[in-house]
Amino acid sequence: MAKKKVVKQGAAKKKALKRSPKKSPARAPSKRAPKKKSASFRVNRRSKSVKPDASRPISKAKPYDVAPLGAMPPYAGPPLGAHISTAGGAAAAPPRADLIGATAMQIFTKTPNQWKEPSITADEAVVFRTALAASGVKFTTSHDSYLINLASPDPAIRDRSIDSFSREIERCNILHLDALVSHPGNFIDDRASGIARNADGITQALETHPGPTRLLMEGTAGQGTVIGSSFEELADLLNQVPAALRARIGICLDTCHLYSAGYDLVNDFAGVWTRFDDILGLDRLGCLHLNDSKTPFGSHKDRHELIGDGSIGTGPFAKIINEPRLGHVAKVLETPKGDDMVTNDRRMLRMLRGFADANA
Numbered sequence: 001m002a003k004k005k006v007v008k009q010g011a012a013k014k015k016a017l018k019r020s021p022k023k024s025p026a027r028a029p030s031k032r033a034p035k036k037k038s039a040s041f042r043v044n045r046r047s048k049s050v051k052p053d054a055s056r057p058i059s060k061a062k063p064y065d066v067a068p069l070g071a072m073p074p075y076a077g078p079p080l081g082a083h084i085s086t087a088g089g090a091a092a093a094p095p096r097a098d099l100i101g102a103t104a105m106q107i108f109t110k111t112p113n114q115w116k117e118p119s120i121t122a123d124e125a126v127v128f129r130t131a132l133a134a135s136g137v138k139f140t141t142s143h144d145s146y147l148i149n150l151a152s153p154d155p156a157i158r159d160r161s162i163d164s165f166s167r168e169i170e171r172c173n174i175l176h177l178d179a180l181v182s183h184p185g186n187f188i189d190d191r192a193s194g195i196a197r198n199a200d201g202i203t204q205a206l207e208t209h210p211g212p213t214r215l216l217m218e219g220t221a222g223q224g225t226v227i228g229s230s231f232e233e234l235a236d237l238l239n240q241v242p243a244a245l246r247a248r249i250g251i252c253l254d255t256c257h258l259y260s261a262g263y264d265l266v267n268d269f270a271g272v273w274t275r276f277d278d279i280l281g282l283d284r285l286g287c288l289h290l291n292d293s294k295t296p297f298g299s300h301k302d303r304h305e306l307i308g309d310g311s312i313g314t315g316p317f318a319k320i321i322n323e324p325r326l327g328h329v330a331k332v333l334e335t336p337k338g339d340d341m342v343t344n345d346r347r348m349l350r351m352l353r354g355f356a357d358a359n360a
């Protein structure tokens, strides 16, 4: 649960922010669809009870050659897309993004539940960027490995994590990705020490790997000893990175994590963003992961669900698409893929695009 006492971080935070009306929006109906058997995409590497997505092969068995659903509603907002498979190489991803009409794309640059660190050659990067330029994708981000724990008190795990994180930054830089989304680690022993270790790990990796990719620390659901489930703690983490490097760091928020962490997107939508702006600044928000949640408000669990089928419901997502304060933020689905790699994503993107006021 988010801490109640807010220690304001960052003196330069702008104060002139227009407050949104305090009215609580009516709760959107939250359909609870019967559980369907489908392979799911989950970005949750540290929960012992949840297997990471990479344990379910995204690519091999699941087809992309599925007939389109028809034209998508027009959409003129910021980049909007999904997590896309890089099976066969990074250059395979942009055309796959096109198949679902995505203008934002999240990828893994490696198998996320293995320590093996592939290198990306300059030639491969050129092929990727050529494919990207030929696609409709305007925003690219990687999501880092499930194994990295920069906050670990175990020196061996932490060293390995810093190395793996550094290699991830290298790959992102060579691909010229806009962003790298990274989960804060698990503190295991002591929260304050863990945050300090996490910040130090980020500092070491960024110092030694300058480049164009912006690091986006992702807010977490707050399960176990994970760091970063409150805006205050994310601010604390960022503030322990030297100011010169902090300019390369932003935030990614995941709607499922937010809701599970105790940020009430259903009943206090405007208030959540006002609070974020007060503590971290909306200009630091570089990406939103759009996921409904399989678990109730405040559960501290990270279980993604199709939008409209979970505890959040469609209401907050319609608001996100139309919220002017989020008009600069790329938005990426991490919802279950289903039996093939395109049908669910197309359906989700069609729904989200249809929420735009212009289409009402």
Ligand SMILES: [Zn+2]
Residues within 6 Å of the ligand: 043, 044, 143, 181, 183, 218
């Ligand atoms: Zn994540």
Ligand SMILES: [Zn+2]
Residues within 6 Å of the ligand: 043, 218, 253, 254, 289, 334
């Ligand atoms: Zn996420």
